[in-house]
Amino acid sequence: MRCVRCGSEAFERFRGKIYCRECLIIKYDGAVESSVRRYRMIKNGERVLAAVSGGKDSIAMLSALKSLSKKLNFELSALFIDLGIGEYSRKSGDTARTLCREYGIDLHIVKIADHGFTMSDVSGKICSVCGNVKRYLMNRFAREKGFDSIATGHCGEDILSNFFKNLYSGNIQWSEKQKPRLEGYDRMVARIRPLYEMSERENMLYVLAKDLPFVEDECPHAPSTTWKELVYEIERKVPGFRVSVLRNLARKKKIDKEEYRYCRICGEITTSDVCQFCRNVAKYSRDQ
Numbered sequence: 001m002r003c004v005r006c007g008s009e010a011f012e013r014f015r016g017k018i019y020c021r022e023c024l025i026i027k028y029d030g031a032v033e034s035s036v037r038r039y040r041m042i043k044n045g046e047r048v049l050a051a052v053s054g055g056k057d058s059i060a061m062l063s064a065l066k067s068l069s070k071k072l073n074f075e076l077s078a079l080f081i082d083l084g085i086g087e088y089s090r091k092s093g094d095t096a097r098t099l100c101r102e103y104g105i106d107l108h109i110v111k112i113a114d115h116g117f118t119m120s121d122v123s124g125k126i127c128s129v130c131g132n133v134k135r136y137l138m139n140r141f142a143r144e145k146g147f148d149s150i151a152t153g154h155c156g157e158d159i160l161s162n163f164f165k166n167l168y169s170g171n172i173q174w175s176e177k178q179k180p181r182l183e184g185y186d187r188m189v190a191r192i193r194p195l196y197e198m199s200e201r202e203n204m205l206y207v208l209a210k211d212l213p214f215v216e217d218e219c220p221h222a223p224s225t226t227w228k229e230l231v232y233e234i235e236r237k238v239p240g241f242r243v244s245v246l247r248n249l250a251r252k253k254k255i256d257k258e259e260y261r262y263c264r265i266c267g268e269i270t271t272s273d274v275c276q277f278c279r280n281v282a283k284y285s286r287d288q
């Protein structure tokens with residue numbers, strides 16, 4: 001088989017057509033660019049901080065943003081949050097370092113250990129503690145260093161499977177936040193999701209086509225994939241389901257601003273007296 005675009009040796013199928021490596025890279029970059037433009041995700045001259053975990057999705061995002069940064073005129077830096085999950089965190093950090101060095105991107109590293117605990121100290125709902133810690137640390141870091149937006153590697157399936165999970169637990173308001181770009185307010189920095197319309201498979205193909213380093217191991221605490229499998233199942237029966245739901249979520253107008261106040265301990269934004277991060281610190285930190 002030959003690439004439909006240039007006739008070179010075929011690499012893989014992407015959005016229904018067969019491409020060679022080079023053309024698949026061009027098509028993927030083009031798809032990310034059109035969704036960044038469609039949703040006006042990045043503003044002219046913005047300082048973007050890309051959160052990189054070392055997995056295929058965030059590596060694909062960093063690489064695609066690097067290719068777009070000149071064309072769309074934004075500044076790109078990266079952030080790695082060291083969660084202290086043994087070998088997994090060590091490998092992930094090395095991967096982020098390798099790619100950033102190759103691309104000449106400034107890589108910032110924030111360690112959760114500086115707050116007196118690591119993920120190994122956390123008991124119970126480790127993934128929700130981890131999610132809280134990552135959101136908190138990236139927001140605080142980005143704001144303190146003057147970044148305009150934080151880019152995360154969430155792709156279509158992440159957003160849709162979270163949608164089902166939250167629907168299941170009755171957290172309806174949640175869908176308000178599933179936008180390709182969430183504007184910042186007060187102490188919250190804007191969030192962008194450049195891979196909003198990309199799928200995990202597409203991210204994997206891109207990383208393989210470009211021969212990028214990435215951590216193959218899942219986080220040892222990774223949650224079950226039931227909801228994601230459900231998303232694939234629906235997509236099989238209703239082709240186009242994923243993109244259609246994502247575009248509807250993106251269009252949905254924000255209804256009302258969530259009530260918020262400032263954490264009594266650290267001053268970050270929270271809905272209660274003491275923020276979840278400070279409660280995690282109080283519970284798990286060995287320093288007190």
Ligand SMILES: [Zn+2]
Nearest residue numbers: 003006020023
């Ligand atoms: Zn080609």
Ligand SMILES: [Zn+2]
Nearest residue numbers: 263266275278
């Ligand atoms: Zn706090």
